[in-house]
Amino acid sequence: MADDCIFCRIGRGExxxxxxxxDDRVFVVRDIRPKAPKHLLIIPKEHxxxxxxxxxxxxxxxxxxxxxxxxxxKQEGVTRSGYRLVINQGPDSGQELAHLHLHLLAGRxxxxxx
Amino acid sequence: MADDCIFCRIGRGExxxxxxxxDDRVFVVRDIRPKAPKHLLIIPKEHxxxxxxxxxxxxxxxxxxxxxxxxxxKQEGVTRSGYRLVINQGPDSGQELAHLHLHLLAGRxxxxxx
Numbered sequence: 001m002a003d004d005c006i007f008c009r010i011g012r013g014e015x016x017x018x019x020x021x022x023d024d025r026v027f028v029v030r031d032i033r034p035k036a037p038k039h040l041l042i043i044p045k046e047h048x049x050x051x052x053x054x055x056x057x058x059x060x061x062x063x064x065x066x067x068x069x070x071x072x073x074k075q076e077g078v079t080r081s082g083y084r085l086v087i088n089q090g091p092d093s094g095q096e097l098a099h100l101h102l103h104l105l106a107g108r109x110x111x112x113x114x
Numbered sequence: 115m116a117d118d119c120i121f122c123r124i125g126r127g128e129x130x131x132x133x134x135x136x137d138d139r140v141f142v143v144r145d146i147r148p149k150a151p152k153h154l155l156i157i158p159k160e161h162x163x164x165x166x167x168x169x170x171x172x173x174x175x176x177x178x179x180x181x182x183x184x185x186x187x188k189q190e191g192v193t194r195s196g197y198r199l200v201i202n203q204g205p206d207s208g209q210e211l212a213h214l215h216l217h218l219l220a221g222r223x224x225x226x227x228x
Contacts, residue, residue, distance in 0.1 A: 035227055051184040052193050059177030066176040066201070070165040073203070079166050082204025086227045087180070089187070090196025093224055105228050110207055113149055113200045113217060114224035 002047045007099040011045045020075070025061055026068050037107025038076050038083075042069050048100040050089055065102045078106035084113075116161045121213040125159045134189070139175055140182050151221025152190050152197075156183050162214040164203055179216045192220035198227075 002008050009015050011027055020040065021028040031039040042065050048054055054062075066085065073079050083106035088095035093114075116122050123129050125141055134154065135142040145153040156179050162168055168176075180199065187197050197220035202209035207228075 051180065052187075054181075054184070056181060059181055060173055061177070062180040063173030063175070063177030066165065066180075067168075067170060067173055070168070073166075078204075078206070080204065082202070082206030082209065084203070084207045084228050085201040087199040088196070088224075088227075089198070090192075090194065092192070092196030092220060092222065093198045094227075095196065103227060106206060108206065110202075110228035112225065112228070113202075113208075114198050114219050114227065 002099070005047055005097070005099050007043050007097060007101065008047050011043070021068065021072060023068075025064055028068065028072055031103070035103075036105040036110065038078060038105070040069075040072055040076070040104040042072065042102040042104065044100060049098045050100060051087070052089070054100075069102055069104050072104055073106065076104075076106065082106065082110075084110050086113075116213070119161055119211070119213050121157050121211060121215065122161050125157070135182065135186060137182075139178055142182065142186055145217070149217075150219040150224065152192060152219070154183075154186055154190070154218040156186065156216040156218065158214060163212045164214060165201070166203070168214075183216055183218050186218055187220065190218075190220065196220065196224075198224050200227075 019027050073083050086103040133141050187193050200217040
């Protein structure tokens with residue numbers, strides 16, 4: 001946990017943001033600046049800053065992020081129409097917050113990947 | 115394994131494509147139509163068609179895809195400059211091949227996620 005990290009604060013319930021889902025390891029919110037009609041963020045509760053800083057024992061939580069994303073796609077009704085999952089890492093990617101998160105984009109025909 | 119799946123055929127060594135990495139579960143190739151200066155595909159050897167079709171026991175292989183991507187980013191020298199990881203699922207995403215794969219895009223300032 002990091003005191004001043006927005007995602008950690010949401011995870012601790014300090015910021016009044018609707019959670020679309022949570023379990024012991026992750027929570028899901030809508031992006032406040034959506035880039036598509038449906039734009040969800042799947043976020044580990046643990047303050048993992050980046051993939052680069054993670055040890056190899058973290059495969060399970062990473063896989064869990066993707067499985068939860070898959071379940072959220074079902075819940076949002078976009079499994080058939082399709083969706084894109086994105087992890088941004090570092091300056092060239094446009095990563096905005098130093099707490100690992102997975103984007104789920106859906107609800108329209110998506111353009112180029114970057 | 116699927117007989118006529120390009121990725122399965124590469125995984126079996128039936129198509130002469132340089133592998134940047136492989137282990138017992140995944141292999142890595144360069145995208146033949148790169149969308150960025152560096153565009154790698156991290157591909158499970160098992161013919162997993164989509165996230166939707168996978169059972170929940172597959173978290174480990176999904177996490178492994180991300181860990182291998184992280185290692186490839188190091189190998190390509192883009193950990194500091196940054197990179198984007200993308201999984202496309204279904205029509206709206208532009209997914210082109212029905213064998214799950216993870217894109218790694220890097221080497222320039224990336225644009226919108228979709």
